Amino acid sequence: MATKKPATDYSESSIRVLKGLEPVKQRPGMYTRTENPLHIIQEVIDNASDEALGGHCKHIAVTINTDGSVTVDDDGRGIPVGLHPEEHVPTVEIVFTRLHAGGKFDKGAGGAYAFSGGLHGVGVSVTNALSTRLKIEVWRKDDAGNGYHEMAFADGDVVEPLASRPAPRDGKKSGTRVTAWPNPKYFDSPNIPMAEMQRLLRSKAVLLPGVTVTLTNAKTGDTQTWRYDEGLRGYLNEALAQVSNGQPVIPVFEGAQFAPPGDEGFAEGEGAAWVVAWTEEGQVVRESYVNLIPTPSGGTHESGLREGLFGAVKSFVELHSLLPKGVKLLPEDVFARVSFVLSAKVLDPQFQGQTKERLNSRDAVRLVSTFTKPSLELWLNEHVEYGKKLADLVIKQAQSRMRSAQKVEKKKSSGVAVLPGKLTDCESSDITRNELFLVEGDSAGGSAKMGRDKEFQAILPLRGKVLNSWETERDRLFANNEIHDIAVAIGVDPHGEGDSPDLSSLRYGKICILSDADVDGSHIQVLLLTLFFKHFPALFNHGHICIARPPLYRVDVPARGKKPIQKLYALDDGELLAIEDKLKKEGLKEGSWGISRFKGLGEMNAEQLWETTMNPDTRRLLPVALGDFGVAESAARFNMLMGKGEAAARRAWIEEHGNETEADI
Numbered sequence: 001m002a003t004k005k006p007a008t009d010y011s012e013s014s015i016r017v018l019k020g021l022e023p024v025k026q027r028p029g030m031y032t033r034t035e036n037p038l039h040i041i042q043e044v045i046d047n048a049s050d051e052a053l054g055g056h057c058k059h060i061a062v063t064i065n066t067d068g069s070v071t072v073d074d075d076g077r078g079i080p081v082g083l084h085p086e087e088h089v090p091t092v093e094i095v096f097t098r099l100h101a102g103g104k105f106d107k108g109a110g111g112a113y114a115f116s117g118g119l120h121g122v123g124v125s126v127t128n129a130l131s132t133r134l135k136i137e138v139w140r141k142d143d144a145g146n147g148y149h150e151m152a153f154a155d156g157d158v159v160e161p162l163a164s165r166p167a168p169r170d171g172k173k174s175g176t177r178v179t180a181w182p183n184p185k186y187f188d189s190p191n192i193p194m195a196e197m198q199r200l201l202r203s204k205a206v207l208l209p210g211v212t213v214t215l216t217n218a219k220t221g222d223t224q225t226w227r228y229d230e231g232l233r234g235y236l237n238e239a240l241a242q243v244s245n246g247q248p249v250i251p252v253f254e255g256a257q258f259a260p261p262g263d264e265g266f267a268e269g270e271g272a273a274w275v276v277a278w279t280e281e282g283q284v285v286r287e288s289y290v291n292l293i294p295t296p297s298g299g300t301h302e303s304g305l306r307e308g309l310f311g312a313v314k315s316f317v318e319l320h321s322l323l324p325k326g327v328k329l330l331p332e333d334v335f336a337r338v339s340f341v342l343s344a345k346v347l348d349p350q351f352q353g354q355t356k357e358r359l360n361s362r363d364a365v366r367l368v369s370t371f372t373k374p375s376l377e378l379w380l381n382e383h384v385e386y387g388k389k390l391a392d393l394v395i396k397q398a399q400s401r402m403r404s405a406q407k408v409e410k411k412k413s414s415g416v417a418v419l420p421g422k423l424t425d426c427e428s429s430d431i432t433r434n435e436l437f438l439v440e441g442d443s444a445g446g447s448a449k450m451g452r453d454k455e456f457q458a459i460l461p462l463r464g465k466v467l468n469s470w471e472t473e474r475d476r477l478f479a480n481n482e483i484h485d486i487a488v489a490i491g492v493d494p495h496g497e498g499d500s501p502d503l504s505s506l507r508y509g510k511i512c513i514l515s516d517a518d519v520d521g522s523h524i525q526v527l528l529l530t531l532f533f534k535h536f537p538a539l540f541n542h543g544h545i546c547i548a549r550p551p552l553y554r555v556d557v558p559a560r561g562k563k564p565i566q567k568l569y570a571l572d573d574g575e576l577l578a579i580e581d582k583l584k585k586e587g588l589k590e591g592s593w594g595i596s597r598f599k600g601l602g603e604m605n606a607e608q609l610w611e612t613t614m615n616p617d618t619r620r621l622l623p624v625a626l627g628d629f630g631v632a633e634s635a636a637r638f639n640m641l642m643g644k645g646e647a648a649a650r651r652a653w654i655e656e657h658g659n660e661t662e663a664d665i
Helices: 022-026 038-053 091-097 123-129 194-207 231-242 300-319 331-335 363-382 384-411 442-451 474-479 481-490 519-535 537-541 573-585 606-614 631-642 647-657
Strands: 059-064 070-074 131-139 148-154 157-165 175-182 212-217 222-226 253-258 271-278 286-290 338-345 435-440 457-462 510-514 545-547 553-557 566-570 594-597
Touching: 022 123, 038 059, 038 070, 038 123, 038 175, 038 194, 059 194, 091 123, 091 131, 091 148, 091 157, 123 131, 123 175, 194 212, 194 222, 194 231, 194 286, 231 271, 231 338, 253 363, 271 300, 271 363, 286 300, 300 331, 300 338, 300 363, 300 384, 331 384, 338 363, 363 384, 435 442, 435 481, 435 519, 442 457, 442 606, 457 481, 474 481, 510 519, 519 537, 519 545, 519 631, 553 573, 566 573, 631 647
Parallel strands: 059 212, 286 338, 435 457, 435 510, 510 545
Antiparallel strands: 059 070, 070 175, 131 148, 131 175, 148 157, 212 222, 253 271, 271 338, 553 566, 553 594
16 A cells, blocks of 8 residues: 655745855765865866967976865966956856856867867866865966966855965966865765876876976875876887787887868867777777876777777778688777777867766767778788788687687577567677667667668567556466567566576677657656566666667757867757757857757658667667665566556655656666
């Protein structure tokens, strides 16, 4: 029996508006990593690095002070201190106290930062919000002739207004110095991990030739200085030596290319610099950056490098007829033994979350692959002996992969049921790569078939809504054609929680639910999730179930400044508003962009569906897991949502939670 919770007062006063930096203090994990304060200090370091990237800074110094504070000092141009023309308060105050404010939104011609790591405009304002005290010193000439300016904040609020005076004659001419005292209540540990700080600062020196980067630990008296005049090559060689990889199979492949003025595909200056090495054994070294921001989780720029390297090696192998009969090269064969350092320059980078650990910009795949493929292809054909050595390594990798796949195939060759006729299967038998898309409707199924990668992606279109199987007995499931086809296609029989099903016959590592981005699509998701939770729990427990996330809107953005015409996609109304807000901040007039709403998957052509929803490099696939709920709690929630006799409990739950956008499963 459902118990109704006591009613609470829900009125106008219940709606709270968070102002200024309050959102950061309320939910710090949305804006930064909370394990330790390193990331909020990195935001300050990134600002200094952006000055160096623009050619305005030659020295960055970081000091860990004895009182736990951290000072970041640069000799850049200095943050502007005059009154902001619109806000009528000192600009430096806006930078440190307002979310979504900064010089990096100005991407047009003559903008302060053509290429920068900052995107959201919440960087140093987050540092300020999560610090008990923050002091800012600026060396910059103002209209009154003053050259030195300082102000201080406490918990994000101004406690010492901007004060200006003539700069000392023996002092620095220009630059910024920020000292922050991180508030320990926001972090699991108040200590900054020195090893991570050292790696961060060394990488800045590598990516900024000619810039000296210094780290001083006042607690121990130690000082370290980095300056890499040989750039990426020396950095990679040093890293490979540290992991004892031995000599690369071929000389290190190094290159850099950036879009010239008037380029039709990319903004002027966009491109990448890279060094790549192939080794036969040992640990691989992989580091990537976007506008000097480390991206430890990779992203679309790394996908572009993989695509470019694969395309070049494949072309070389085919041109010289080196591929043995029956062997097929895949991107992972080329990429498996690759070590690299990649530094991409992207005019308007889209990161996954404020921590910027992964690049999501779809254009970055094409950007990096377009520049790396012809460069490597030309180099291999100019050095054929090296090309053949690389081809030999790659072919051995492919043969090893195929032998492993054949062992798996022998295990599951007996007793295979006849696959459903409407299943469009993939070519690969490697379940670690294979994906099955359960697609809503025949129309969308057609687009998915044309847009997929037939090597590893299979399509099973579903007609109408699947049976609510929550209270269906296991031996009666196959009376429903759709459920029968799903079970046969994935190769696993229905089972219960606690059973030990035979997963050796599983045919796909990922089973992806692909439905429309509307209410009916959400209903189909819930019905399929119910089926898998109730009757295929082992797939749930092993992380095989995913939800594909097609966009609801497409935004057609006209060319502006250095940026060419763009097509941006939004998953929902919230993302659409965020895109429109960002475009307004970039100076576009409202109404200058076009908005298209997809009524369903069937309205997407194959290319759009591939780019937004199916391409592993650019899609946003959502793995399904139980999260904080246990099996019993999840079963109770499913029973309340899907049970035939739970109408009263459902109604009470909807009345209480109906205004929430997401429900935990």
